[in-house]
Amino acid sequence: MKLIGEGVGRHARLLLAPLTAIALLAALAAPALAQTWPTRPIRLIVPFAAGGANDIVARLIQPDLEQALGQPIIIENKPAASGTVGTDQVAKATPDGYSLLMAFTTHTVNPAVNAKLPYDTERDLAPVVLIGKSPLLFIVNPSVPAKTLSQFVALAKQNPRKFNYGTPGATSQAHLVIALWSKLAGIEMQHVPYRGGAPAVLGTVAGDVQLTLMSPIASLAQINAGALRPLATGVPSAIRIFPTCQALPRAAFRTSKPWPGPASSRRPERPQRSSAASMRK
Amino acid sequence: VNRIIHLPGIAAKFDEQGMTPAGGSPAQFGAFISSELRRWKDAARAANVSAE
Numbered sequence: 001m002k003l004i005g006e007g008v009g010r011h012a013r014l015l016l017a018p019l020t021a022i023a024l025l026a027a028l029a030a031p032a033l034a035q036t037w038p039t040r041p042i043r044l045i046v047p048f049a050a051g052g053a054n055d056i057v058a059r060l061i062q063p064d065l066e067q068a069l070g071q072p073i074i075i076e077n078k079p080a081a082s083g084t085v086g087t088d089q090v091a092k093a094t095p096d097g098y099s100l101l102m103a104f105t106t107h108t109v110n111p112a113v114n115a116k117l118p119y120d121t122e123r124d125l126a127p128v129v130l131i132g133k134s135p136l137l138f139i140v141n142p143s144v145p146a147k148t149l150s151q152f153v154a155l156a157k158q159n160p161r162k163f164n165y166g167t168p169g170a171t172s173q174a175h176l177v178i179a180l181w182s183k184l185a186g187i188e189m190q191h192v193p194y195r196g197g198a199p200a201v202l203g204t205v206a207g208d209v210q211l212t213l214m215s216p217i218a219s220l221a222q223i224n225a226g227a228l229r230p231l232a233t234g235v236p237s238a239i240r241i242f243p244t245c246q247a248l249p250r251a252a253f254r255t256s257k258p259w260p261g262p263a264s265s266r267r268p269e270r271p272q273r274s275s276a277a278s279m280r281k
Numbered sequence: 282v283n284r285i286i287h288l289p290g291i292a293a294k295f296d297e298q299g300m301t302p303a304g305g306s307p308a309q310f311g312a313f314i315s316s317e318l319r320r321w322k323d324a325a326r327a328a329n330v331s332a333e
Contacts, residue, residue, distance in 0.1 A: 021303070021317070023310065024282060055308040060294055064285040080330075108317035112325040114332040121318065127310035129282045134297055171332050176321065180328035217298045238299045 018171060020136055022057050024128040025101040027093040028049050037097050041072040046102045047086025048168060049079040049196030053217040057131060058102045075102075079195040082169035084110055084117060091119035101125065105173040113171040134215040135235030136174070137245065141207045147151050148246045149232040152211070156187040164190045166200040166209035174200075174213040204228055216241060 044062070046055045056075060062073050078086030083106050093099035101107075111121045117124070138149055144163075147150035156163050165182075167174035170193040182189055192209050194200040198219040204212045205227045212219075216238065222228040223242065232246040233239070239247050285291060286302040295302055325331060 021313075022300075057300075060291060061282070061285050064288060064291065065282065067284065105317070108314055109321045109325070111318055112321040113330055116332075122311075122314065127307045127314060129307065130305055130310045130313060131282065131286055132300045132302045134298070134300040171330060172323075173321075176324050176328050176330050179330045180324055183328060212294075215298075215300075217300060220298055235299070237301070241299050242299070 020053065020105045020134050021130060022054050022102070022104045022132055022134065023091065023107075023130045025103050025107070025125040026097060026128050027090045027095045027099040027101075027125065038069050038071040041074050041206050042069070042100060043093075043102045044073050044075050044102055045086045045090050046075055046077050047079070047083035048077065049198045050077050051198030051218065052168060052196040053134065053215040054102045054104045055196075055198070056217050061131070073280065077170065082106055082110055082114075082171050082193075084119075086115070087125070088118045091124035094101075095126075100128070104122050106168070106171075109171065109173050109176055113176070121158055134217055135233050135238040136177070136213050136215055137219070137230040137238060137242065138221070138232045139204060139212050139214050139219060139228050139230050141204055141210050142226065143207060152231060153185050153187055156182075156185075156189060160188045161190060163211060163212075164192050164209040165211040166192045166194055166198050166203045167199040167212065169187075169193050169195065178211070201228070 027158070032130065042056055046052075046058050048054060057077075058075055062075060066073050076086075078089060080086070082172070083103070087101055087103070087110075090099050090101040107121065111117055138152075140146065140152065144152065146155050165178050167178065170191075172193070175193065176187075179191070184209060189211070192203065194203055197214060200209075200212050201214060201219050201222055203209050204214075205222055216223070216230075218229055219230075220241075223230055230245045231244045233242070234247070236247060239245055283304040286295070286304055291301060
C-alpha cells in the first residue's frame with residue numbers, strides 16, 4: 001500500500017529535496033539600461049529581517065558588487081507580509097536599474113497563495129540573475145527528544161497540536177512545505193509565522209517553537225553552538241556539513257512502510273498539471 | 282554578479298554553508314521563475330495553504 005497514492009509522487013521532490021533559491025530581480029526592462037549605468041547609488045531591497053538567508057547573501061556579495069559597479073549598494077530591509085511589502089516597493093519603483101530586489105523562493109510561493117498581490121510577479125519585475133541554491137534543513141530545539149525526523153513524527157503523533165513550528169512568515173516556502181509534509185505524515189502542529197528567517201531561528205533557539213525548516217545560511221552559527229539540532233535534509237550535499245543529519249530516502253514515499261509515517265486517510269487534492277522541477281539541482 | 286558568485290572568496294563562503302552558486306542569463310532565470318510559479322501553485326493547493 002502506498003502512503004497516499006499517486007498524488008504524493010509529484011510532491012516527493014518538493015518534500016525530499018527542499019531547496020531555497022536566492023536571486024536578484026530589478027525594477028527595469030533589461031534593454032532599457034542607460035549605457036552610463038550606474039551613475040549613482042543602487043538600492044537593494046531585502047524583503048525580510050536582517051540576519052536571514054537572503055540578507056546574509058546580500059551582504060556577502062555587496063562589497064564585490066560595489067567594486068564591480070563603482071557605486072554604493074544601499075541594502076534596505078523591509079520585513080513584512082512574507083516579503084510582499086519590499087517586493088512591491090521594487091515593483092513600483094522607477095524602472096531605471098537603481099532599485100533591485102533580493103528575492104528568495106518565497107517570491108514564487110507568494111502568487112500561489114495570495115490572489116491579491118499588489119504586483120504581478122512576472123510582469124512587474126525583471127529577472128537579473130539566480131545567485132544560488134541552498135538546502136533546507138528540518139531543525140529542532142535541542143530539548144526535543146527526537147534524533148531523527150521519523151522519531152519526531154512519532155512524538156508529534158503522540159502529542160497532537162503540542163508542537164509549534166516556526167517559519168519566516170505566513171505562506172512562506174517553509175510554511176507550505178511543513179504544512180504539506182505534516183498533512184502527508186498525519187501530524188498536527190501549530191504554525192507560528194515570524195518576520196523572516198532570523199526571528200524564526202531565534203524562536204526555535206528559545207523553544208517558543210520546536211521545529212523549523214531553514215537554510216544553513218541562517219542557522220549555521222546556532223547549529224554549531226549546539227543551540228539548534230538539524231534532524232534531516234533531502235539534499236545530500238548538506239550531509240557533508242552536518243554529518244549527524246538524516247538524509248531523507250528518495251524512495252520513501254513509494255515503499256510499503258514509508259517515511260514519514262503511517263498513511264493518512266486523506267489524499268491530497270489532485271493538482272491540475274505536473275510541476276516542472278527539472279531546474280532544481 | 283555571475284563573476285562575483287564564482288570568486289574564490291565568495292564561492293568558499295557559499296560552500297561552507299552548503300549553498301551552490303547558480304548564475305546564468307536573465308532569460309534562464311525567467312524560465313526558472315515560471316516553472317517555480319507552477320510548482321508552488323500545485324503545492325499550495327495540495328497543502329491547502331492560502332492567505333486570507
